Amino acid sequence: MMGDLQMRVTALHDEAAGIRRVRLEPVEGGLLPAFSGGAHVVVAMPDGDVTRRNPYSLCCDPEDRTGYEIAVARAAASRGGSAYIHERLAVGDVLTVGAPTNLFQPDWRAKKHILVAGGIGITPFVAMMAQFARAGLAFELHYAVRSRAAAAFAGVLQDRYGPRVKIYAADEGARLPLGALVQNQPLGTHLYTCGPERLMDAVLETARQAGWPEQALHSEHFMAPPPGDPFTVTLGRSGRDVAVAPDQSLLEALEAAGINPRYLCRGGVCGECATKVVELRGTILHGDHYLTPEERAESRTIMICMSRFSGDRLVLDL
Amino acid sequence: MDTAYSATHRPETFRDETFRGDFSYANSPGNIRHFPFPFHEDHYRYSVNIEPHVPGLPGSAFEHLIDVDEHYLAEMADRAQVLAEDPLRYQALPHMMLAQWDTLELLMEEQARAYPHLFTLERNGDQWRWINRPLGIDDTFTFGDPSTLPREPLDYICRQTQGDIALMDQREGNLWMDAGMITAQADWSLDFDVGMNFHEWHAPVPLAPQMGVFDRALKYLLNLQVGKPVRRLNWTMTINPRLDTSPETYPKWGPDRTTVTPENVGQKVHLRVELQSLWRLPRSNGMLFVIRGYMMRMDEVVTVPKWGRRLPRVLESLPPELAEYKGLSRYRQTTIDWLKRHDDGAPTSPGIFPD
Amino acid sequence: MQGATIRSRPVYPGLAIAPLARRHIFALEGEGAGALLDIAGDLTPEVLGRSQILYVARGSLGVGHHGALQTLGAAFWAAPTVQPLLGRLDVELSRSHMGTRLYLAGTEGFIGQAMQVAAAHGIDPASVITEHRGSRARRVQCVHCKGVTEGVTASPFTCGHCGLNLYVRDHYSRRLGAFQGVNIDAEEPGAVPPPEELYL
Incomplete structure (x- = not known):
């Protein structure tokens, strides 16, 4: 039976500027459950008197049963989780991790999957693409980043999936060609987006304006609880x-x-x-x-x- | 008799019996106490009664999460016969392949863990070897590659697992029954219902929708997590120990309902219980629905005094529309009258297990 | 008797133009033509220029609506029977892209069959715009022999394939585009009540 897991940090890697990837393996050893692309885990982190429990998308191959990986961007106004992972977390630390839960599941009926990521919103798609590729499903990734230096996973994804991965770096003047993306896609295509709210709004609105039905549109809102008055x-x-x-x-x-x-x-x-x-x-x-x-x-x-x-x-x- | 529960459930031999023709199906004395009697109290009350599916009382049907008992071989033979006559009892829409593999893994792992003397699963990366000793199967295959198995993964493993199986896809805030193998259903057709969502396939159930129970159950199930399965019990009655009471074959078994007499109640009337378990599937995020059926004739029920007292009381309190839905109307009173002879009016203890 | 609501039966909210669609395909059967003609005021030249109307007169009272539909000015194609219409719909969809919206109007059996064609192309049924027009006759699958009988207006009725006496259960399969027919006299062969015309 699976409840919360005690997992040890076995690797920390700066995936890109300001983005740290954390590999977690079960303290007790053994195989973890596989998971589905788009799933997240809740990671508990000490932050002063408070325990922060933040959800992070799993960004590894769901068939790698030896460990789970998350990638965390350094937030400008961190509530604690991001700063903790970037500044204090060390290899060998043990964290409490909840069971994978998926609120951003691919629609398996899709004839084709189009993924549109902005920045750290890439994480759920890393796992999804591993599943799509293994099952021989049609997909393409469109990934908007500030710069190539800030593009987590860009190299490894291009190596794995070749021309199915397209990167648009703002500092090179490249923009997501949203209008073209939603044109001439075969019936049964599903569109997924994850990233900053403004990017997701633009993606979804462009698709709606091109006549896409809501059933084909999927987004994951990466949100931290808002601060406010006590x-x-x-x-x-x-x-x-x-x-x-x-x-x-x-x-x-x-x-x-x-x-x-x-x-x-x-x-x-x-x-x-x-x-x-x-x-x-x-x-x-x-x-x-x-x-x-x-x-x-x-x-x-x-x-x-x-x-x-x-x-x-x-x-x-x- | 109470010591029966101190021992772990470990089937060694399997009954040679039939669920049609001469209906030689019966429960051995030890297996009677293994039966998941579904009534916690003397009154019928509709409830969803979902609880965590965790290992329960040793010796009971709850000891192992996927239960195998003395009827294993006979049930698998009956299933094969049903499928040979009507292959539409197995259905899998094309988008369910990943959920099929999830299910194969789960059923192999659970059965091998609970009954290592019957089943063995060896995994070496994606090269798997599955040994099923009762059925004489020893297959090596590549997990994830359907061409390395003689049948689709779900078809393959369901022919080696007691209980009907439905697979649900989760999308649009609903659960969609998009695959399954249903050969022992209590009067619903997978061929007809496949592709329906949670509300649609429950459409024919009376009363419950008005009570909002399906909305609540669905909300609960949508958030079900991997590794935390849940279960509930459902029940009906069947005349003769016939597994295949499908709508498809209704003309074959429907007439049985008119054959109940005060003299043959003990032999003919069976309490039919479904131990339903629901499991979140890891790779597909789909849901596995196992409907594990148990049958016990009235003669056997009354060998447990508590059950003999309780069953007639429950049947008397059943609302008529539910009796009709469950198809009991024609023989309910005859059965109650027969069971009353075994009810001395004494109070019963709470819970489902024998005293 | 028919229940007040059948939770497995689709609802048919009525045709309304999806204003943002890049292409509109209308598959209309018999009186279903009226569903489109009634919203002719919404059919701007822009919409009509992006529209394809497929029509079969079956089920129409009188001679059909070819003339009125053709006058709308959209691309128009008439089928002699339902089967060729479904075949043509299949071809149209296979050459369509996201942004195409499908509209279906006619009897429930027709909508169900066209919906099957759409689903095979990955169209989510909830995104198809539908309106029930014409006869309330049901398309019924015999659960025993799996044969489908079109245009069932009474229950019970005799299965045209296996001959069993069937009552029409208030349970609808979108995948099959049919209601369920179940043997009514299985328990007491011959005990068949007189048919009632329930679905005219």
Whole structure:
């Protein structure tokens, strides 16, 4: 049975400028489960008094059962995870890693897969392409980067997949040819995008403008919980108050207080951490992609991994 | 008798029996206590009752996650016969190949782990050797290459695994039944249902949709994780120990329902339980749905006093529309009357296991 | 009797032009022509210039709608029966690209069959724009012999392939484009209630 894994850092590699790849192998040895392209794991990292649990896409071959790899960009305003991995993590360290979970799965029916990555958004596609290539599926990757020096995995992907990989370096004046990309693609093509929100919005909007149906469009929102004003939440079952700091998510504050709510993605996508609101005097600042606009307006449910609160009193069914 | 549970379930011999014709299927005394009796209490209550699929009581059907018992060989023979007559009982839409391999791996690993005296899996990279001693199979193949197996991977392994199998693809916030091998279904057709989503294939089930149970169950299953399978029990009744009660062959078995008399209830009427387990598949992110069926005739049920008392009470409390859906209407009362002779009215202990 | 809702049955929301599509393919059967003619006001010259209409008159009351459809001014092709229409649709789709939207209108059996052609080209059924017009007759697959009977208006009915008496179950398979027919007198052979005209 598989729950959280204790995994040892066996290699650290600067994949590109500001992007560090981490290889993790199980402390107890043995084979890991294979996983599916697009899957992420949640990695727990100590950050002062807080344990940061961040989701990272697996960016290795899913058939390599000896280890998992993640790649982490150094964030300008790091909440802790990125700085920890870049500055403090060392080979030999042991981290707690959750089981792979996939919220960005390829549509296996596709006649062809078009992947559009921006920057660190390349990670889920590294694993996807390994699966596509092994299964003999048609695919192409379009990868936008600031510069070739910042293009993680670019060399290895071009070696593996040749002309199916196209790189567009901004400092060379190259731009993603979005309009051309969505033209003349065979029926049954699916489009996937991962990267900065602006890039994903542009990709999806271009495809929609070219008449693509929503069913063929897939995106993964790489989001960290937003910082904000501090607030206090009251636990309905115990009456206990828990303070949420500006750079802490509600879920993280609850975990720091010894409560362990259910979660999977920690990015507002999967719905697993949906929590019932018992009492509300104020406004929930919904930060998730899961609730419908109606559910947001009702505010009977809060996704505690991403959402914050502003007001006098928030009581949760915890 | 209680000591039966102290021993691990380790089938050594397999019954030579039939699920058609002379219907020689029966449970040995030890296997009766292995049976997953589905009722926790004396009243019928519809619930999804999903729980973690973790190894349970030694000797019970829950001890091993993929259960093999004394009926293994006979079930595999019956399955082969059903497939020979109707190959449409096996279906796999083209996009399910990766999920097929996931399933082959999972079923081989689980069976070899639980029953090393029956099954062996040797892996050397993608070169695998699979030994199935009861069926006399010893095959070497390349994992991931369908041309190295005599059949598609799902077809191959399902012919060596007790229980019906459905594979689901996950997309668009739903689960789609896009492959499977169903030869012992309780009145639903894989050929008809393949390609349907979770709500669509449950369409004929009465009551439940209004209760919103399917919406809740689906939300739960969509977030199911690798390595954390779940299970639930479902049940119906079957006249004669017939595995193949498919819609396809309804004209063959439908008339059986009119043959129940007060004299033959003990022999003819069978409680049919499905131990359903659901597993997230690692490579495809699909879901494996194992529907492991068990049958036990009324004569055998009442050898466990607790079950003999509880079953008539449950059957009496069953809503009529569910009795109709399960096809029990014609013989429910006759069966209750027969079972009542074994119910002295004493209270029963909670839970499903014998006292 | 037909239930209020059948959760396995597709819904047919009605034809509406997808304004961003680069190409529009309309496959229309019989009264399904009316579904397109009713939104003729939305058919701008730009839309018509990107459109292909495939039409079969089957199921129409009277003589069909060839004239009215042709007058719209889009590329038009009429099939004598459903089979050649489906064959032509297959060819059109095999030469189409993403950005092409498919519109289907007619009887449920026709929509189901055309949807099968579309699915083979990787078109997600949810992206196809549909409208049910004309007879409510059902296309029914006999679950026993697998034979399909077109235009079933009554239940029970006799399977044209194996001869069993079938009732029409409120359960629809998109893959087969058919409802399910199940033997009604399996338990008591000969106990067949009189047919009811349920799907006219």
